[in-house]
Amino acid sequence: MKPLKVALLGCGVVGTQVIRLMHDQAADLAARIGAPLELAGVAVRRLGRKRDVEIDPALFTTDAEALVTRDDVDIVIEVIGGIEPARTLIVSALSRGKSVVTANKALLAEDGATLHEAARKGNGDLYFEASVAGAIPLLRPLRESLAGDHVKRVLGIVNGTTNYILDKMDTTGASFTDALEEAQTLGYAEADPTADVEGFDAAAKAAILAGLAFHSRVTAADVHREGITEITATDVASAKAMGYVIKLLAICARSDDGRSFGVRVHPAMIPRTHPLAGVREAYNAVFVEAESAGQLMFYGKGAGGAPTASAVLGDLVAVARNRLAGTRGPEESTYADLSAHPMGDTVTRCHVALDVADKPGVLARVAELFAKHDVSIQTVRQEGHGDDAQLVIVTHRATDAALSATMEELRDLDIVRAVASVMRVEGDD
Ligand SMILES: NC(=O)C1=CN([C@@H]2O[C@H](COP(=O)(O)OP(=O)(O)OC[C@H]3O[C@@H](n4cnc5c(N)ncnc54)[C@H](OP(=O)(O)O)[C@@H]3O)[C@@H](O)[C@H]2O)C=CC1
Numbered sequence: 479m480k481p482l483k484v485a486l487l488g489c490g491v492v493g494t495q496v497i498r499l500m501h502d503q504a505a506d507l508a509a510r511i512g513a514p515l516e517l518a519g520v521a522v523r524r525l526g527r528k529r530d531v532e533i534d535p536a537l538f539t540t541d542a543e544a545l546v547t548r549d550d551v552d553i554v555i556e557v558i559g560g561i562e563p564a565r566t567l568i569v570s571a572l573s574r575g576k577s578v579v580t581a582n583k584a585l586l587a588e589d590g591a592t593l594h595e596a597a598r599k600g601n602g603d604l605y606f607e608a609s610v611a612g613a614i615p616l617l618r619p620l621r622e623s624l625a626g627d628h629v630k631r632v633l634g635i636v637n638g639t640t641n642y643i644l645d646k647m648d649t650t651g652a653s654f655t656d657a658l659e660e661a662q663t664l665g666y667a668e669a670d671p672t673a674d675v676e677g678f679d680a681a682a683k684a685a686i687l688a689g690l691a692f693h694s695r696v697t698a699a700d701v702h703r704e705g706i707t708e709i710t711a712t713d714v715a716s717a718k719a720m721g722y723v724i725k726l727l728a729i730c731a732r733s734d735d736g737r738s739f740g741v742r743v744h745p746a747m748i749p750r751t752h753p754l755a756g757v758r759e760a761y762n763a764v765f766v767e768a769e770s771a772g773q774l775m776f777y778g779k780g781a782g783g784a785p786t787a788s789a790v791l792g793d794l795v796a797v798a799r800n801r802l803a804g805t806r807g808p809e810e811s812t813y814a815d816l817s818a819h820p821m822g823d824t825v826t827r828c829h830v831a832l833d834v835a836d837k838p839g840v841l842a843r844v845a846e847l848f849a850k851h852d853v854s855i856q857t858v859r860q861e862g863h864g865d866d867a868q869l870v871i872v873t874h875r876a877t878d879a880a881l882s883a884t885m886e887e888l889r890d891l892d893i894v895r896a897v898a899s900v901m902r903v904e905g906d907d
């Protein structure tokens with residue numbers, strides 16, 4: 479059988495593992511596909527660099543455009559990352575009828591529409607399982623297995639680097655900086671780790687998940703995003719003392735009337751008894767709630783070369799099979815055409831710590847302000863006294879707009895010395 483030729487764009491953390499798996503599992507892959515795969519070339523930025531995989535040096539090129547437009551190339555795997563030149567290269571390949579497998583969530587969340595349109599016009603496949611939650615099969619279940627159900631909510635931990643950092647801060651007391659350095663060494667972080675710690679990576683993944691779950695076009699601009707850079711060792715320790723753990727969550731939820739959805743990424747306190755609290759290191763876990771299926775949980779390695787390459791190889795086998803059968807996988811589904819509602823409309827709960835004057839009437843004035851904005855208080859307690867007095871308040875559910883307005887006014891209250899911390903609470907109602 480004639481081999482299917484594969485062009486690989488990028489040979490870094492993920493690309494080297496893709497080459498290793500294609501080599502080590504060549505016979506099995508050929509049997510599963512019905513034809514052997516042959517690596518046609520590997521595009522990189524710098525030639526002569528030591529690579530963590532055995533490969534014929536003649537396969538390397540810095541001319542990625544020439545590689546993807548070669549007539550003999552059937553499938554292109556893009557693991558360069560970023561917007562350009564990845565977008566131009568993928569569109570070039572798709573418009574020539576090649577199939578593309580990519581792990582590039584940043585690009586899919588920025589301009590997935592252009593890629594899907596190029597795939598449709600070129601009659602090729604665009605698969606991207608590795609773009610969300612590393613090794614975990616999550617997009618295919620949403621795209622295919624749950625195509626007959628009505629997904630209401632997708633919630634979880636989708637960034638390995640930030641989970642690694644928060645876990646190390648919680649369990650070993652490591653500093654933010656040390657934990658981030660470890661995550662970079664282990665190959666979890668993006669080329670620019672700001673994408674991880676500021677929540678951009680999780681926001682891109684949330685946009686992809688929301689698009690698939692709600693059959694609508696969702697971009698990173700639709701996602702409310704907050705990162706973890708403001709979280710201090712004190713926040714982590716006080717959450718721990720109260721039986722909570724801080725996690726960076728991605729939450730995509732349909733509105734109650736089903737006419738819109740909210741997509742958000744932010745740190746949240748969750749009870750230590752919640753299943754997401756036990757998600758350690760760079761692992762990811764995602765709950766999908768669908769009308770008929772009920773609650774499903776997906777768990778596994780969310781980052782790293784080999785786990786991500788596993789997802790890439792799964793897509794490679796799928797697109798290779800489709801090519802041999804002369805078919806295509808499912809197209810982008812955007813028929814519902816729902817739009818994202820503003821963060822202010824989202825209903826959440828808040829944990830607030832206020833440095834206050836320790837004198838009569840303080841609690842009453844603080845409570846009055848919450849009531850003014852229709853925010854109901856679930857628990858309140860005072861910690862410390864005198865100059866160290868702090869009121870720790872947990873609210874009932876309220877709109878984010880009401881909670882934000884309350885926090886704004888609290889900052890101006892003469893009896894409040896400082897709003898020491900504000901964090902959303904999830905998973906204990
Ligand atoms: N690392 C992970 O855990 C995961 C990563 N991803 C995604 O996978 C993709 C790749 O990530 P990762 O492997 O970590 O990234 P790396 O930074 O490790 O590798 C990027 C590779 O792309 C090459 N490259 C960069 N610019 C160009 C260019 N202009 N032309 C040709 N080649 C270029 C680099 O070449 P050179 O080596 O010469 O510098 C390098 O080999 C990203 O989209 C990332 O978001 C998805 C899930 C998990």
Ligand SMILES: N[C@@H](CC=O)C(=O)O
Nearest residue numbers: 637638639666668781
């Ligand atoms: N930087 C990402 C890699 C996988 O998508 C992460 O840490 O999750």
